[in-house]
Amino acid sequence: MTTIAPAEVSRLSRALPFWLSLTLVPIAIFGALNGGWTILLLPLYAWGLFALLDARTGKDPDNADPDTPEAALFWYKAVTLIWFPVQFCLLIWMLWYVPAAAHLNPLEKIGVFFGMGVVSGTVGINFSHELMHRKSRFERWLADLLLASVLYSHFRSEHLRVHHLYIGTPRDPVSARYNETFYHFFLRVLWQCPVSAWRAEAALSARKSRPTYHLSNPFWRYAALQGLMIALALSLGGGVGLGLFAYQAAIAVWQLELANYIEHYGLTRRHLGHGKYEHVLPRHSWNTDYKVSNWLLINLQRHSDHHYKPARRFPLLQTYAPNEAPQLPFGYPVMTLVAMFPPLWRRVMNKRVRAWRQTWYPDITDWKPYNKALNPLPR
Numbered sequence: 001m002t003t004i005a006p007a008e009v010s011r012l013s014r015a016l017p018f019w020l021s022l023t024l025v026p027i028a029i030f031g032a033l034n035g036g037w038t039i040l041l042l043p044l045y046a047w048g049l050f051a052l053l054d055a056r057t058g059k060d061p062d063n064a065d066p067d068t069p070e071a072a073l074f075w076y077k078a079v080t081l082i083w084f085p086v087q088f089c090l091l092i093w094m095l096w097y098v099p100a101a102a103h104l105n106p107l108e109k110i111g112v113f114f115g116m117g118v119v120s121g122t123v124g125i126n127f128s129h130e131l132m133h134r135k136s137r138f139e140r141w142l143a144d145l146l147l148a149s150v151l152y153s154h155f156r157s158e159h160l161r162v163h164h165l166y167i168g169t170p171r172d173p174v175s176a177r178y179n180e181t182f183y184h185f186f187l188r189v190l191w192q193c194p195v196s197a198w199r200a201e202a203a204l205s206a207r208k209s210r211p212t213y214h215l216s217n218p219f220w221r222y223a224a225l226q227g228l229m230i231a232l233a234l235s236l237g238g239g240v241g242l243g244l245f246a247y248q249a250a251i252a253v254w255q256l257e258l259a260n261y262i263e264h265y266g267l268t269r270r271h272l273g274h275g276k277y278e279h280v281l282p283r284h285s286w287n288t289d290y291k292v293s294n295w296l297l298i299n300l301q302r303h304s305d306h307h308y309k310p311a312r313r314f315p316l317l318q319t320y321a322p323n324e325a326p327q328l329p330f331g332y333p334v335m336t337l338v339a340m341f342p343p344l345w346r347r348v349m350n351k352r353v354r355a356w357r358q359t360w361y362p363d364i365t366d367w368k369p370y371n372k373a374l375n376p377l378p379r
Contacts, residue, residue, distance in 0.1 A: 001061045001319070006068040009315065015075035017295040018315070021083065021123040025090055028115050032098055035108045042115035046122050046296070051333040053292040060291040063318045066309075076315040080298070083127045084142045087120060091149060092236065095245060099237035113244040117251025120150050125256045126300055130314050132156045144221065148229050150252040153222030154197040161200035162193075164310055168269035168284045169277050170373035171196075174257075178266040178353055178371045181342040185261050186254070258336045262286065263303045266353035267326065268370040270361060275379040282308045282325040283360055289319040290331035301332055326356045 008014065024046060031039040094116050098109050128146035131139040140156075147153045158173075166172040173192035176185050201219060202212045210216060233245035267284050269277040282304035294301050302317040304325035309318075328335055329348060339345050357367065369375045 001063055001321070004062055004064045006065050006072050009064045009068045010072035010074075012075050015079075015315070018076060018298055019079050020295050021079065021127075021298075022086065024119050024123060025086060028090060028112075028119055029093075031115055032094060032101070032104075032112045035101075035104045035112075039108060039111035039115060043118050046118050047333045047337070050293050050296055051331065051337075054290040054331045054333065057291050059289045060294065061289060061319060064316050066312065066316050066318060068316055070313075073313055073315055076313065080127050080130050080314075081139070081142065083123065084145050087124050087146065088149065090119065091116065091245075091248075092232070095233050095236040095241045098244065099240040109240075109244060110247065113248045114251055117150075117248035118255070120146075120248060121252030121255030122296070125150060125152070125155070125252055126259075126297055128156075129159065129300070130298060132160060133310055134313075144218075144225060148222070148225035150249040151226050151229070151246070152249070152253050152256070153226055154194045154219070155256070156222075157201050157218060158193045158197035161204065162196045164280075164307065166378055167264065167280055167307055168267055169271075169378045170375055171377050174260040174264070175267070176261045176265040177373060178367070179346065179350070180265075182258065182261050182339045182345070183342070186257050189257055189260070255336070258339055259300065259332060261339055262328070262332060262335050265349055267356065270364070271369070271375045275376040277378050280307050282320050283356070285325070286328045287320050287325040288328040288331055288335075293331035293333055297332060301328075326352065 004014075024042060027042045027045055031041055094113065098104060098112050101109070104112065124146045128143040131143035131146070134140060143156060144153060147155055163172055163174055166175075168175050173189050173196055176182075198219065201217050205212050205214055205217055208216075230242065230245070234242045237244065263285055265286070267286070269280065269284055271277055285303040285307045287304040288301045290301065298314040299317045300306070300314075302319050304320050305312065305318040312318075329352075330338075338348055357364065364370075
């Protein structure tokens with residue numbers, strides 16, 4: 001591994017590959033304008049091409065100097081700041097154009113909004129994840145707007161107040177359990193995450209001696225923003241537009257939860273007794289440093305470091321060697337496809353989970369409490 005000096009990190013040429021997300025926009029527009037087979041271009045590009053490029057270009061083991069100053073990250077920050085207006089304009093145009101487009105039959109309209117869901121899920125939710133971790137109120141507002149556009153606003157509360165605190169414990173809904181299929185995981189988190197997010201915000205209100213329904217509770221903001229998005233979809237596209245808007249939101253959420261499933265499958269923190277758990281370390285998240293998919297996903301795949309140092313901006317996230325963090329065999333474009341086929345997923349991943357357990361926790365002989373989330377809830 002090589003450490004990249006701050007002067008090199010700050011170069012525009014270093015940041016530009018992370019702007020690849022913008023290339024999805026013209027492909028989405030092209031599919032809407034032409035219909036037919038062209039609506040397949042966007043998912044084939046976002047998943048298929050990037051999987052092939054990963055296989056061709058391989059991994060990037062280099063790390064930016066984590067002490068690189070904020071001022072050197074301008075071009076990296078810029079793409080996350082402009083993404084919401086770009087995605088919002090695309091969504092508005094789609095809602096206005098597609099429902100009334102005579103050259104698109106109903107299946108083609110659904111296909112176009114599948115592509116819109118790929119944009120808002122692969123990029124939009126991912127960028128909101130980066131933004132919600134920032135201290136800037138403006139960046140956090142952009143995160144809220146992006147999440148409202150896929151009707152998943154509670155993700156911010158759940159992610160910051162539950163997931164990062166309780167990763168790898170029974171209190172974290174999105175720590176996928178060993179042998180749990182994606183389909184079971186998906187149905188479970190769809191109802192557990194909003195509940196856990198609400199409870200976390202209610203507990204915060206209580207600690208501040210405020211009633212649960214105080215206006216400071218962000219769920220008021222979430223409801224207002226999502227209501228505005230629904231009203232906008234209805235006003236632009238009528239009932240058809242509203243249905244298509246909800247469909248793209250569902251596709252986006254499906255992609256988010258696929259990523260969540262992959263990132264922590266089977267990994268748990270040691271229970272120390274009496275509801276206490278070891279600190280979060282790089283070994284508690286799956287890591288992969290395939291170069292091209294990390295460009296598109298702004299280093300989301302360097303997930304081990306994100307949980308170890310969640311305040312780091314994406315260009316400074318570090319990768320780890322296999323003796324420091326567990327490694328996925330492929331990038332997310334391939335791993336998400338594998339996760340859709342449970343027997344294949346178990347064949348690929350279960351042996352890796354067992355190897356991880358033997359490496360880090362050889363003294364634990366009974367894994368049933370970890371597998372079934374039966375250990376005591378963390379304090």
